[in-house]
Amino acid sequence: MALETVDKYVSFIRELLQDENNSPYRYSDTSIVRALSIAMPEAKKLRPDLFIGVTIPTFTVNDTTVVPMDEMYRLALAYFCVGMMQLRDDEEVQDQRAAAFMQMATAKLTQVA
Amino acid sequence: MSAADITRLMNNARIRLAGATDGLLQVELFNVMDEFFKTSNVWNEDIDFPVGASDPANTIYEITPSGPALINMLIGVYIVDPNHTTERGPLTGAFMSTPGEVTLQTQPSSAATYRASVVLTVQDPTKRDGYVVFPAWVLAKYRDVILDGLLGNMMSQPNKPWTNTQLSVFHMRKFKNKTAAARVEWTRNNSYRRQAWVFPGFARGSQHGRRGWGAPQ
Numbered sequence: 001m002a003l004e005t006v007d008k009y010v011s012f013i014r015e016l017l018q019d020e021n022n023s024p025y026r027y028s029d030t031s032i033v034r035a036l037s038i039a040m041p042e043a044k045k046l047r048p049d050l051f052i053g054v055t056i057p058t059f060t061v062n063d064t065t066v067v068p069m070d071e072m073y074r075l076a077l078a079y080f081c082v083g084m085m086q087l088r089d090d091e092e093v094q095d096q097r098a099a100a101f102m103q104m105a106t107a108k109l110t111q112v113a
Numbered sequence: 114m115s116a117a118d119i120t121r122l123m124n125n126a127r128i129r130l131a132g133a134t135d136g137l138l139q140v141e142l143f144n145v146m147d148e149f150f151k152t153s154n155v156w157n158e159d160i161d162f163p164v165g166a167s168d169p170a171n172t173i174y175e176i177t178p179s180g181p182a183l184i185n186m187l188i189g190v191y192i193v194d195p196n197h198t199t200e201r202g203p204l205t206g207a208f209m210s211t212p213g214e215v216t217l218q219t220q221p222s223s224a225a226t227y228r229a230s231v232v233l234t235v236q237d238p239t240k241r242d243g244y245v246v247f248p249a250w251v252l253a254k255y256r257d258v259i260l261d262g263l264l265g266n267m268m269s270q271p272n273k274p275w276t277n278t279q280l281s282v283f284h285m286r287k288f289k290n291k292t293a294a295a296r297v298e299w300t301r302n303n304s305y306r307r308q309a310w311v312f313p314g315f316a317r318g319s320q321h322g323r324r325g326w327g328a329p330q
Contacts, residue, residue, distance in 0.1 A: 046272070047273070049134060049136065049137035049140070049270075049273075050134060052136045052137065052140065053136070070134050072132055072134070073132075110272050110273065110274060111274050112131045112132055112274040112275075
C-alpha cells in the first residue's frame with residue numbers, strides 16, 4: 001500500500017516535483033518533512049473526523065515513521081506538500097501551480113472527486 | 114450485536130456515504146442509538162433491589178443495569194412476591210429524580226425485594242472495536258430505522274464529501290417517523306392489534322387473574 005510512511009510520502013512528493021536526482025536535491029528532505037508536519041493540522045482543521053483518537057505527530061526526519069492518515073485521504077497530504085514546496089520563491093515554479101495543488105488538497109479532503 | 118448485522122449496517126452506510134471513515138460512522142452510530150433509545154423506549158430491563166424493613170422514608174436505592182447502559186427513565190417499581198420471583202408483582206409508587214437513584218413513595222413494614230423496570234440507553238464504554246453496545250435484537254428489528262438515522266446525521270455534517278442537506282432531511286424525517294412507530298410498538302408490547310391498556314394491578318395484569326405480564330405501563 002502506498003503512502004503509509006514519511007519516506008514514501010517524500011519519495012512520491014519528489015516525483016510530482018520532478019526532483020528525484022540527488023545531485024543535490026532541489027528541495028531538501030527537511031523542508032518536505034516540515035511541510036508534511038504542517039499538512040497534518042491543516043487536514044485536521046478541514047476534517048477533524050480523520051483524527052479521532054489520533055495525536056497529530058510532528059515529523060523531523062525522512063524515515064519509516066507511520067503517517068496516521070486514512071488511506072482514502074493520503075493523496076491530499078501529498079498535494080498539500082507539493083503546493084507548499086512550490087510556494088517558495090523559485091524560478092522553476094509558477095504560483096498558479098502551487099495554488100492548484102493547494103486547492104486540490106482541499107478538494108480531496110472535502111469533496112468526493 | 115451480531116457481526117453480520119453490524120457489517121450489513123456499515124456496508125449500507127459506506128456505499129451511501131462516499132469517503133466516510135469507520136471511526137466517524139461509529140461516533141454517529143452512538144448518537145443515533147442514543148436518540149433512538151431515548152425516544153422509542155424500546156430497551157428495557159428489570160433490576161431487583163432489596164428494601165429493608167427499617168429503612169427510613171426517602172431512602173435512596175441505587176440501581177445499576179447489568180451491562181454498559183445508562184438508565185433513562187423509570188417505568189415502574191414492583192414488589193416481588195417471594196413465592197413468585199419470576200413475576201413483577203404489584204406496582205408501587207416510586208420516583209427517580211436522578212437516573213439510577215430510586216426513592217419509594219411509602220416504605221414497606223417488612224423487608225422485601227423490589228423490582229424496578231427501567232428504560233435504558235447507550236453509554237460508554239463502547240466495545241474494543243469502537244462499536245456501541247446494545248441488544249442484538251434491536252439492530253435486527255430496526256436496521257432500517259438505524260440506517261436512516263445514521264445517514265441523516267452523517268449527511269447533515271458541513272463540508273464533508275458526503276454532505277447532502279436534502280437527503281439529510283429526507284433520512285431524518287424517516288428516522289423520526291419510524292422511531293415514533295417503534296415507540297407505539299413498544300407500548301403495545303410488539304403485539305399485533307393489541308390494546309394499549311391493560312387490566313389493573315388488582316386483577317394481576319389479566320382478565321383471568323394471572324400474573325407475570327411483563328410489559329410497559
